[in-house]
Amino acid sequence: MKLNxxxxxxxxxxxxxxxxxxxxxxxxANIACxxxxxxxxxxxxxxxxxxxxxxxxxAHPGYPDLLGFGRRDLTCxxxxxxxxxxxxxxxxxxxxRVNGTRISYVKPHGALYNKMMQDADVLTAVMxxxxxxxxxxxxxxLAKSDRDAxxxxxxxxxxQLLFEAFADRAYDDNGNLVKRNQPGAVLQDxxxxxxxxxxxxxxxxxxxxxxLSVPLKADTICVHGDNEQAVSAARHIRESIGVL
Amino acid sequence: MKLNxxxxxxxxxxxxxxxxxxxxxxxxANIACxxxxxxxxxxxxxxxxxxxxxxxxxAHPGYPDLLGFGRRDLTCxxxxxxxxxxxxxxxxxxxxRVNGTRISYVKPHGALYNKMMQDADVLTAVMxxxxxxxxxxxxxxLAKSDRDAxxxxxxxxxxQLLFEAFADRAYDDNGNLVKRNQPGAVLQDxxxxxxxxxxxxxxxxxxxxxxLSVPLKADTICVHGDNEQAVSAARHIRESIGVL
Amino acid sequence: MKLNxxxxxxxxxxxxxxxxxxxxxxxxANIACxxxxxxxxxxxxxxxxxxxxxxxxxAHPGYPDLLGFGRRDLTCxxxxxxxxxxxxxxxxxxxxRVNGTRISYVKPHGALYNKMMQDADVLTAVMxxxxxxxxxxxxxxLAKSDRDAxxxxxxxxxxQLLFEAFADRAYDDNGNLVKRNQPGAVLQDxxxxxxxxxxxxxxxxxxxxxxLSVPLKADTICVHGDNEQAVSAARHIRESIGVL
Amino acid sequence: MKLNxxxxxxxxxxxxxxxxxxxxxxxxANIACxxxxxxxxxxxxxxxxxxxxxxxxxAHPGYPDLLGFGRRDLTCxxxxxxxxxxxxxxxxxxxxRVNGTRISYVKPHGALYNKMMQDADVLTAVMxxxxxxxxxxxxxxLAKSDRDAxxxxxxxxxxQLLFEAFADRAYDDNGNLVKRNQPGAVLQDxxxxxxxxxxxxxxxxxxxxxxLSVPLKADTICVHGDNEQAVSAARHIRESIGVL
Numbered sequence: 001m002k003l004n005x006x007x008x009x010x011x012x013x014x015x016x017x018x019x020x021x022x023x024x025x026x027x028x029a030n031i032a033c034x035x036x037x038x039x040x041x042x043x044x045x046x047x048x049x050x051x052x053x054x055x056x057x058x059a060h061p062g063y064p065d066l067l068g069f070g071r072r073d074l075t076c077x078x079x080x081x082x083x084x085x086x087x088x089x090x091x092x093x094x095x096x097r098v099n100g101t102r103i104s105y106v107k108p109h110g111a112l113y114n115k116m117m118q119d120a121d122v123l124t125a126v127m128x129x130x131x132x133x134x135x136x137x138x139x140x141x142l143a144k145s146d147r148d149a150x151x152x153x154x155x156x157x158x159x160q161l162l163f164e165a166f167a168d169r170a171y172d173d174n175g176n177l178v179k180r181n182q183p184g185a186v187l188q189d190x191x192x193x194x195x196x197x198x199x200x201x202x203x204x205x206x207x208x209x210x211x212l213s214v215p216l217k218a219d220t221i222c223v224h225g226d227n228e229q230a231v232s233a234a235r236h237i238r239e240s241i242g243v244l
Numbered sequence: 245m246k247l248n249x250x251x252x253x254x255x256x257x258x259x260x261x262x263x264x265x266x267x268x269x270x271x272x273a274n275i276a277c278x279x280x281x282x283x284x285x286x287x288x289x290x291x292x293x294x295x296x297x298x299x300x301x302x303a304h305p306g307y308p309d310l311l312g313f314g315r316r317d318l319t320c321x322x323x324x325x326x327x328x329x330x331x332x333x334x335x336x337x338x339x340x341r342v343n344g345t346r347i348s349y350v351k352p353h354g355a356l357y358n359k360m361m362q363d364a365d366v367l368t369a370v371m372x373x374x375x376x377x378x379x380x381x382x383x384x385x386l387a388k389s390d391r392d393a394x395x396x397x398x399x400x401x402x403x404q405l406l407f408e409a410f411a412d413r414a415y416d417d418n419g420n421l422v423k424r425n426q427p428g429a430v431l432q433d434x435x436x437x438x439x440x441x442x443x444x445x446x447x448x449x450x451x452x453x454x455x456l457s458v459p460l461k462a463d464t465i466c467v468h469g470d471n472e473q474a475v476s477a478a479r480h481i482r483e484s485i486g487v488l
Numbered sequence: 489m490k491l492n493x494x495x496x497x498x499x500x501x502x503x504x505x506x507x508x509x510x511x512x513x514x515x516x517a518n519i520a521c522x523x524x525x526x527x528x529x530x531x532x533x534x535x536x537x538x539x540x541x542x543x544x545x546x547a548h549p550g551y552p553d554l555l556g557f558g559r560r561d562l563t564c565x566x567x568x569x570x571x572x573x574x575x576x577x578x579x580x581x582x583x584x585r586v587n588g589t590r591i592s593y594v595k596p597h598g599a600l601y602n603k604m605m606q607d608a609d610v611l612t613a614v615m616x617x618x619x620x621x622x623x624x625x626x627x628x629x630l631a632k633s634d635r636d637a638x639x640x641x642x643x644x645x646x647x648q649l650l651f652e653a654f655a656d657r658a659y660d661d662n663g664n665l666v667k668r669n670q671p672g673a674v675l676q677d678x679x680x681x682x683x684x685x686x687x688x689x690x691x692x693x694x695x696x697x698x699x700l701s702v703p704l705k706a707d708t709i710c711v712h713g714d715n716e717q718a719v720s721a722a723r724h725i726r727e728s729i730g731v732l
Numbered sequence: 733m734k735l736n737x738x739x740x741x742x743x744x745x746x747x748x749x750x751x752x753x754x755x756x757x758x759x760x761a762n763i764a765c766x767x768x769x770x771x772x773x774x775x776x777x778x779x780x781x782x783x784x785x786x787x788x789x790x791a792h793p794g795y796p797d798l799l800g801f802g803r804r805d806l807t808c809x810x811x812x813x814x815x816x817x818x819x820x821x822x823x824x825x826x827x828x829r830v831n832g833t834r835i836s837y838v839k840p841h842g843a844l845y846n847k848m849m850q851d852a853d854v855l856t857a858v859m860x861x862x863x864x865x866x867x868x869x870x871x872x873x874l875a876k877s878d879r880d881a882x883x884x885x886x887x888x889x890x891x892q893l894l895f896e897a898f899a900d901r902a903y904d905d906n907g908n909l910v911k912r913n914q915p916g917a918v919l920q921d922x923x924x925x926x927x928x929x930x931x932x933x934x935x936x937x938x939x940x941x942x943x944l945s946v947p948l949k950a951d952t953i954c955v956h957g958d959n960e961q962a963v964s965a966a967r968h969i970r971e972s973i974g975v976l
Binding site: 067073 | 552553555556560561562563564
C-alpha cells in the first residue's frame with residue numbers, strides 16, 4: 001500500500017504546502033504541471049526533492065485555471081481534454097528527464113479528477129491523453145464500490161489503474177466518498193484517520209459514516225501536506241503501515 | 245538548404261499566421277509551445293498539419309509572456325531559463341508523440357533568441373535545456389560572421405547546431421543583421437529577397453547593405469507566414485531553390 | 489433604437505474584429521475589459537476610436553478565462569461575481585476617464601451573459617457589481633418574452649435596464665432565442681436579417697422560426713464586427729433604421 | 733510620519749503576507765491590483781480590512797507578470813505604462829467605491845517602482861497614468877538626497893508626492909539606498925531598525941552604512957508584513973513613533 005500526496009503546488013513567489021516536510025513519509029509525489037499550480041522552477045525543485053527521498057513521481061495535471069486552482073469545472077471538448085493532459089504530463093516528464101528520471105503515473109487534479117470519475121467521456125479523453133503519450137504510465141482513479149466501468153475503459157486503452165482511497169474522508173454505505181459539504185465528510189480525529197487507513201490496508205474495507213463495514217480495495221492512499229497537522233497525520237500513517 | 249517558418253502562434257480564439265497556406269513551401273515548422281503563444285489544441289492542430297505536409301517539427305520556446313508575445317526581455321536565472329526551455333520542448337514533444345512523431349530541433353523565439361545570441365550565459369542555459377532533454381535535437385542559431393564561440397558551447401554540450409539566415413533581413417559589412425530600427429533593415433522587394441536567398445544558397449555569401457559581398461554560411465533560411473505577401477514570398481523562394 | 493457591438497477584443501499582439509470598420513455604423517461600443525479579452529492598450533485604443541465616432545462606451549466584462557474567451561461557464565461565488573464585474577467596469581471607466589469620457593452602461597460577455605439570464609443569483613450579483621459602483625449605469629440584458637423577474641431585480645437595485653434583441657438570431661414561438669446548436673438558429677440571409685431588425689424597430693415584434701408573430705420590445709440591437717460580411721450587415725441595418 | 737505597507741498580495745488560493753496581523757500598526761495600505769499579485773476577491777477583502785482598521789488605501793500597481801511577482805523589468809512604451817497604471821488604480825478604486833471609500837494615493841510596485849526612480853520617461857508615464865485619472869491622488873516615491881528632478885515632473889502634472897524612507901534598508905553616504913546585493917543592505921537588528929526610524933522621524937536624517945549623518949526627509953516609512961518578525965518590527969516602530 002503506497003501513500004501518495006499532492007506536491008509542487010507553489011506558483012512563482014507564492015508558496016503552498018510543506019513538501020519538504022511530508023516527502024519523507026510518502027511513496028508517490030503527484031506533482032502539479034503549471035496549469036492549476038506550479039511552474040518550471042517549482043517542478044524542477046520538487047522533482048529533485050522526490051529523487052532525494054526516493055519517491056516515485058507522477059504528473060498531477062489540472063484544468064488551465066490558476067486563479068481557481070483547478071477546482072472549478074471548465075467545459076472542454078474531448079480533444080482539448082486529451083491535449084491538456086498530454087501537454088502537462090509531457091512537460092513534467094521532460095523536467096524529470098533532465099534530472100535523470102521519468103514519471104511513472106498520472107493523477108488528475110481537483111475538478112478534472114472529479115469530472116472524470118463522473119463522466120465516462122471525460123475519463124476516456126484523460127486516458128487517451130495518458131495512454132497515447134506512454135502506455136506504461138498508470139492512472140490513479142478513485143476506489144469506488146463499482147469499478148467495472150472504469151476498468152473496461154482502461155483495458156480498452158491498455159492502461160494500468162491505481163485505485164486510490166482517502167485517509168481522512170468519510171465513506172458512505174455504498175463505499176463512495178461522502179460529499180465535502182455533508183457533515184462528517186472530513187475526518188479530523190487522528191486516531192480515526194489511522195484506524196481507517198489500517199482497515200483499508202489490512203482488511204480491504206472501510207467503516208462507513210453509517211457504521212457499516214464496506215469493502216474498499218485500494219492500491220494507494222492519499223495523504224496531505226498542506227499544514228503541520230497534515231504532515232503529522234502522514235507521519236503517523238506511515239508509521240502505522242510500516243516503512244517504505 | 246531548408247526553409248523554416250514560425251508556426252502555431254494562435255492562442256485560444258485568437259488566430260495568427262497563415263499556417264495552412266505557407267506549410268506546403270517550408271521544410272521545418274517552428275511550433276510555439278504555450279508560453280509566448282499557442283495552447284495545447286493549437287499545438288496539436290499544427291503538429292498534424294506539419295505531418296500532413298511532411299514538414300519537420302521543431303519546438304519554438306519563448307519567455308512566459310503572452311501579452312508581450314515573448315518579444316520583451318525577461319530577466320531569468322540560468323536554471324529558470326533551462327527549465328522554461330525544457331518544459332516547453334517536452335510539452336510539444338509529447339503532443340508530437342501522441343501524433344506518432346517527435347520534434348527534431350529547437351529554435352528559441354523572439355527576445356529569448358536575441359538574448360541567447362548576445363549573452364553566452366543565456367545561450368549556455370538554453371543549450372542545457374535542450375541537450376539534457378535530448379542530445380539528438382539540433383539548436384537553431386543565428387548565422388553570424390563569427391561562429392566560433394557558439395560552436396564551442398555547442399560542442400561542450402554535444403549539441404548539433406543549425407545556422408539560420410534570413411530571407412528578408414539586410415546584413416551589414418560584418419555579416420551581422422542590420423538592426424530592425426535602421427533604415428533598409430527589412431527587405432521589401434520580392435526580387436531582392438529572392439536574390440539574397442539565391443546568393444546564400446549557391447554561393448554561401450550575402451551582399452551587405454553597404455554593397456560588400458560577405459561570406460554567410462547557413463543551414464536553413466527563415467521565411468514568414470504572417471500574411472499573403474509573406475506566403476507569396478515563401479512560395480517564390482521555394483520555387484527558386486528547388487523542390488523539397 | 490440603438491445598435492450595439494462587441495469591441496476591443498484583441499489581446500496583445502493578437503487582433504480580433506474589424507472595430508475601425510464597424511464603428512461608424514453603431515451607437516454603443518461594448519468594450520472588453522481584460523478578463524476574457526483585451527488589455528490596457530487595446531482598451532485605450534478602442535475608447536479613443538469610440539470617442540472619434542461619437543459612440544457611447546459600455547463595459548463588456550467576462551469571466552477570467554483568456555484561453556476560453558469567456559465562453560465557458562466558471563463557477564464563482566456571488567461575491568466573486570460582484571467583484572469581477574466591479575473590477576472590470578472600473579478599469580475601463582478609468583481608461584475612459586483619462587480620455588475625458590466615462591462608460592454609460594454595462595453588457596456582460598459570453599458565458600457570464602448567458603448565465604445571468606438563466607440564474608437569478610448570478611444576475612443579482614452582476615447587478616450588485618454594477619449598481620454599487622455607479623447606479624447611473626444601465627445594464628444590457630436579453631429581451632425575452634417574460635421580463636418581470638429581471639425588472640424586479642433591477643428595480644430593487646435602482647438600476648436601469650436596456651433590453652437587447654439580436655439582428656441575426658432566430659427566435660422561437662415564445663420570443664426566446666433559438667439555441668445556437670439548433671438548425672436555423674443563426675440567420676445568414678442579409679435580407680432576412682434586415683427584415684427582422686425592421687420588425688423589431690417598427691412593430692416591436694419578431695417572426696419566430698415557427699412563423700408566428702411574437703411581441704419583442706427592445707431598446708438596442710446587437711450587431712457584429714467580426715468579419716467583412718458582419719460589417720456589411722451592420723451598415724445595411726444602420727441604413728435601414730436611419731441615421732445615428 | 734505615516735507607516736505604509738504592501739498588502740493584498742495573495743493570489744487565488746495562494747496566501748501571502750500577514751495582512752490582518754500588521755494592519756493595526758500601519759497608516760497606509762498599498763494594495764496590489766491584479767497584475768503582479770492579487771485578484772478581485774483579495775482586493776475586496778483587503779479593502780474591507782483596511783476600512784475596519786481606519787487605514788488609508790493606496791493602489792500598488794505593478795508590471796503584468798504574476799509568475800515574476802512584478803520584480804522583473806518589462807520594456808513597455810510610455811503609453812503602455814500609463815495605461816497599465818490607470819487600469820490598475822481604477823480597478824482598485826472601483827472596489828473601494830463599492831465598499832464606500834476611495835483610494836487616496838498610488839505606490840508602484842517592485843520593478844516598476846525601481847524603474848521609475850531611475851528613468852524619467854517611465855516616471856513621467858506613471859505620473860500621467862495617475863494624474864490623468866485623478867489629480868488629487870498622491871504618488872509615493874523614494875526619498876533620495878536629490879529630489880529636484882522628481883518634484884519638477886510632479887509639479888508639471890500638478891501631482892502631490894509622498895517621499896518614502898525604508899525602516900530596514902541601509903543608506904549610503906549620499907542618502908541613497910544601498911543595493912540589496914551589497915553586504916549590510918538590509919538591517920536585521922530590531923534596535924537598529926527602530927533607531928533608524930527615530931532618526932528619520934525626529935531629525936530628518938539617517939546614519940549611513942559608512943557612519944555619516946545624512947539628511948533624509950520623508951513623509952512615510954515603509955514597513956513589511958511578510959512574516960512574524962516583520963510584523964513585530966512594525967509594531968515596535970508604531971510604538972516608538974507614537975499612536976496613529
